[in-house]
Amino acid sequence: MRSFDCSELKSILDDRRVSTGESVRVLHSHDESFHAPVLPDVVVWPHTTEEVSRLVLWACRSKMPVTAWGAGTSLEGNPIPVQGGMVIDFNEMNKIIAVRPEDFQVDVQAGVIYKELNKTLAHDGLFFPPDPGAAATIGGMIGNNASGSRSVRYGATKDYIMRLTVVLPGGDMIAVGNRARKSSSGYNLAALFTGSEGTLGIVTEATLKLAGLPVNFMAVRGTFPAIRNATDTVYAIMRAGLLPAAMEFLDANVVQVLNADKGLALEENPTLLMEFSGYSEQGLREEMSFVEEICQANGALSLDKGIGPEERARLWEIRHYTYESIKRYHIGLSPLIMDVAVPLSRYTEMVEFSKKEVQDLKAYLFGHAGDGNIHVHVMDDPQDKKRWARVEKATHSIVMKALEFEGTSTGEHGIGIGKSRFMRQEHGESLLLMKRIKALLDPDNLLNPGKFFP
Ligand SMILES: Cc1cc2nc3c(=O)[nH]c(=O)nc-3n(C[C@H](O)[C@H](O)[C@H](O)COP(=O)(O)OP(=O)(O)OC[C@H]3O[C@@H](n4cnc5c(N)ncnc54)[C@H](O)[C@@H]3O)c2cc1C
Structure with missing residues (x-):
C-alpha cells in the first residue's frame, strides 16, 4: 500500500466520503469477472464535478493512479484498480x-x-x-x-x-x-x-x-432443431424488413440449466427470443404471423407467442435469469464470458465455430443475435492452471475467428484486462494512434492504468 496523507483528501471531501478501510477496499478490488482482485489504496465518493476535479488534481500531483467506479458490474476487469491508487466511486453522484x-x-x-x-x-x-x-x-x-x-x-x-x-x-x-x-x-x-x-x-x-416508450409489444419464443436453424432465422427476419426490438439466441445448454435451476419444462433446443413493439394490436398480430411463417420456413420445432406487456414479460422472463442460473449451477467455479461480434452474414458460422471450440468445457452460448453478438460463458476454475489454459485457448481461437470474419473482440463488454492482448491484432497500426491519444491526454498514465494497451 502507498503511503499518502489522507488529511489532504479529507480537506477536499468530508471524513465520511474518504475511506482506507479494508472492507471498502475489498469491495472495490474486483468486478463480476474472474480477473484477480487488486486493492485500491483509498476510495472516495464525490458529489460534484468540482470535487472530482480537485480529487484528480490531488492524485496527479501525488502521482497516484485514479480509477472511476460505477457499479463494478464489468465482465473484463475494466474497473479493477490494477495499480492500486484512488478509486472514485460515483455512487453518491447520482442526481x-x-x-x-x-x-x-x-x-x-x-x-x-x-x-x-x-x-x-x-x-x-x-x-x-x-x-x-x-x-x-x-x-x-x-x-x-x-x-x-x-x-x-x-x-x-x-x-x-x-x-x-x-x-x-x-x-x-x-x-x-x-x-x-x-x-x-x-x-x-x-x-x-x-x-x-x-x-x-x-x-x-x-x-x-x-x-x-413503445405503446404495445409482441413476443415470440421459438425453438429449433439446430443452431443454424435458429441463427439463420435472425437474418431472415431482418432481411424481410421486420424491425425486432430485441432478438436473443440461447443454446440448448442454457435452456437445460434454466430448466434445472428454475424448475421449468422448456424444450432443450436452440432457442430464439424475439420482441417487437408497435402501436396497434392488429399491426402486431400481422407481424406475428409473418414472424411465425419465417420461423417455420427455417424449421422451428415450437413457437410460443403473445401480445401485450404481460405476454412479453412471460416469454422473456428466462433471459433475465440466464447469468444467475448458470452461476448457481456451478457453485465454486468462476465465469469467463467471451463477447465477440461479427457481421450478420457470419453469425451462424461464428456461433457454430464457438460451440465446437468449447464442446469439452462447461460452456453456454447466448447473445444479442440481432447485433451479430455472441457470448460464450464458460464456468471453470482459474486456479486450475491446466484447465484454465484450455479455457484461454478457446477464448483465443474464438476471438481470432471473429477478427477473421472482420468482426470485433468485444461487442459490448469492453477491453479491460481480458481483451487487451487482442488490441494489436484487431487495430493494427491504428493502435499507435490510440496510444498517442492516451499519451497526449494522460502523459503520466494515471487514469485506469494497465488497461486497453497490450
Ligand atoms: C449479469 C450481467 C449482464 C450483463 N449484460 C451486459 C449486456 O447485455 N451488455 C453490456 O454492454 N454489458 C453487460 N454487462 C456488463 C456491465 O454491466 C456493463 O459493461 C456496464 O456498463 C458496466 O457499468 P458499471 O456501472 O458497473 O461500470 P463499472 O464496471 O464500474 O465500470 C466500467 C468501466 O467504466 C469506467 N467508468 C465508470 N464510471 C466512469 C465515469 N464516471 N467516467 C469514466 N469512466 C467510468 C470504469 O473505470 C470501467 O473501466 C453485464 C454484466 C453482468 C454482471
Missing part, C-alpha cells in the same frame, strides 16, 4: 439533474443507475434504451459503451450521448458535445470518451438522448 421531455433529453450525474433513470423517465413516456441488464451506472455504460438486448433496434450507449462533462488528468473540467439533434462541428470528442473505460478522462455529467 437526475433535468428531464427535458420536449427535447427527448435528460441531464444526469454519472452515478445514476440506468434502471432508476428509466423509472423516472417513464412518467414522461420516455426511456433511455441501452440496457446491459445488470444494475449499471450511466458513467460505467459510457465507459464501456454498453449495449444490450434492444440494441438491434435502438443502438448502443454511444448513440445516446449528446454532451459530456469530463474531468481530465490534472483536474481540468471540460464540456464536449451539445444539445442539438445534429452537429457537424469539430472532432467528435464525446465519442472519443465513450468506450474509453475511464482511461482518458472521468465523466461527471451527461446529456443523454431519449426515445419514446
Whole structure:
C-alpha cells in the first residue's frame, strides 16, 4: 500500500466520503469477472464535478493512479484498480439533474443507475434504451459503451450521448458535445470518451438522448432443431424488413440449466427470443404471423407467442435469469464470458465455430443475435492452471475467428484486462494512434492504468 496523507483528501471531501478501510477496499478490488482482485489504496465518493476535479488534481500531483467506479458490474476487469491508487466511486453522484421531455433529453450525474433513470423517465413516456441488464451506472455504460438486448433496434450507449462533462488528468473540467439533434462541428470528442473505460478522462455529467416508450409489444419464443436453424432465422427476419426490438439466441445448454435451476419444462433446443413493439394490436398480430411463417420456413420445432406487456414479460422472463442460473449451477467455479461480434452474414458460422471450440468445457452460448453478438460463458476454475489454459485457448481461437470474419473482440463488454492482448491484432497500426491519444491526454498514465494497451 502507498503511503499518502489522507488529511489532504479529507480537506477536499468530508471524513465520511474518504475511506482506507479494508472492507471498502475489498469491495472495490474486483468486478463480476474472474480477473484477480487488486486493492485500491483509498476510495472516495464525490458529489460534484468540482470535487472530482480537485480529487484528480490531488492524485496527479501525488502521482497516484485514479480509477472511476460505477457499479463494478464489468465482465473484463475494466474497473479493477490494477495499480492500486484512488478509486472514485460515483455512487453518491447520482442526481437526475433535468428531464427535458420536449427535447427527448435528460441531464444526469454519472452515478445514476440506468434502471432508476428509466423509472423516472417513464412518467414522461420516455426511456433511455441501452440496457446491459445488470444494475449499471450511466458513467460505467459510457465507459464501456454498453449495449444490450434492444440494441438491434435502438443502438448502443454511444448513440445516446449528446454532451459530456469530463474531468481530465490534472483536474481540468471540460464540456464536449451539445444539445442539438445534429452537429457537424469539430472532432467528435464525446465519442472519443465513450468506450474509453475511464482511461482518458472521468465523466461527471451527461446529456443523454431519449426515445419514446413503445405503446404495445409482441413476443415470440421459438425453438429449433439446430443452431443454424435458429441463427439463420435472425437474418431472415431482418432481411424481410421486420424491425425486432430485441432478438436473443440461447443454446440448448442454457435452456437445460434454466430448466434445472428454475424448475421449468422448456424444450432443450436452440432457442430464439424475439420482441417487437408497435402501436396497434392488429399491426402486431400481422407481424406475428409473418414472424411465425419465417420461423417455420427455417424449421422451428415450437413457437410460443403473445401480445401485450404481460405476454412479453412471460416469454422473456428466462433471459433475465440466464447469468444467475448458470452461476448457481456451478457453485465454486468462476465465469469467463467471451463477447465477440461479427457481421450478420457470419453469425451462424461464428456461433457454430464457438460451440465446437468449447464442446469439452462447461460452456453456454447466448447473445444479442440481432447485433451479430455472441457470448460464450464458460464456468471453470482459474486456479486450475491446466484447465484454465484450455479455457484461454478457446477464448483465443474464438476471438481470432471473429477478427477473421472482420468482426470485433468485444461487442459490448469492453477491453479491460481480458481483451487487451487482442488490441494489436484487431487495430493494427491504428493502435499507435490510440496510444498517442492516451499519451497526449494522460502523459503520466494515471487514469485506469494497465488497461486497453497490450
Ligand atoms: C449479469 C450481467 C449482464 C450483463 N449484460 C451486459 C449486456 O447485455 N451488455 C453490456 O454492454 N454489458 C453487460 N454487462 C456488463 C456491465 O454491466 C456493463 O459493461 C456496464 O456498463 C458496466 O457499468 P458499471 O456501472 O458497473 O461500470 P463499472 O464496471 O464500474 O465500470 C466500467 C468501466 O467504466 C469506467 N467508468 C465508470 N464510471 C466512469 C465515469 N464516471 N467516467 C469514466 N469512466 C467510468 C470504469 O473505470 C470501467 O473501466 C453485464 C454484466 C453482468 C454482471
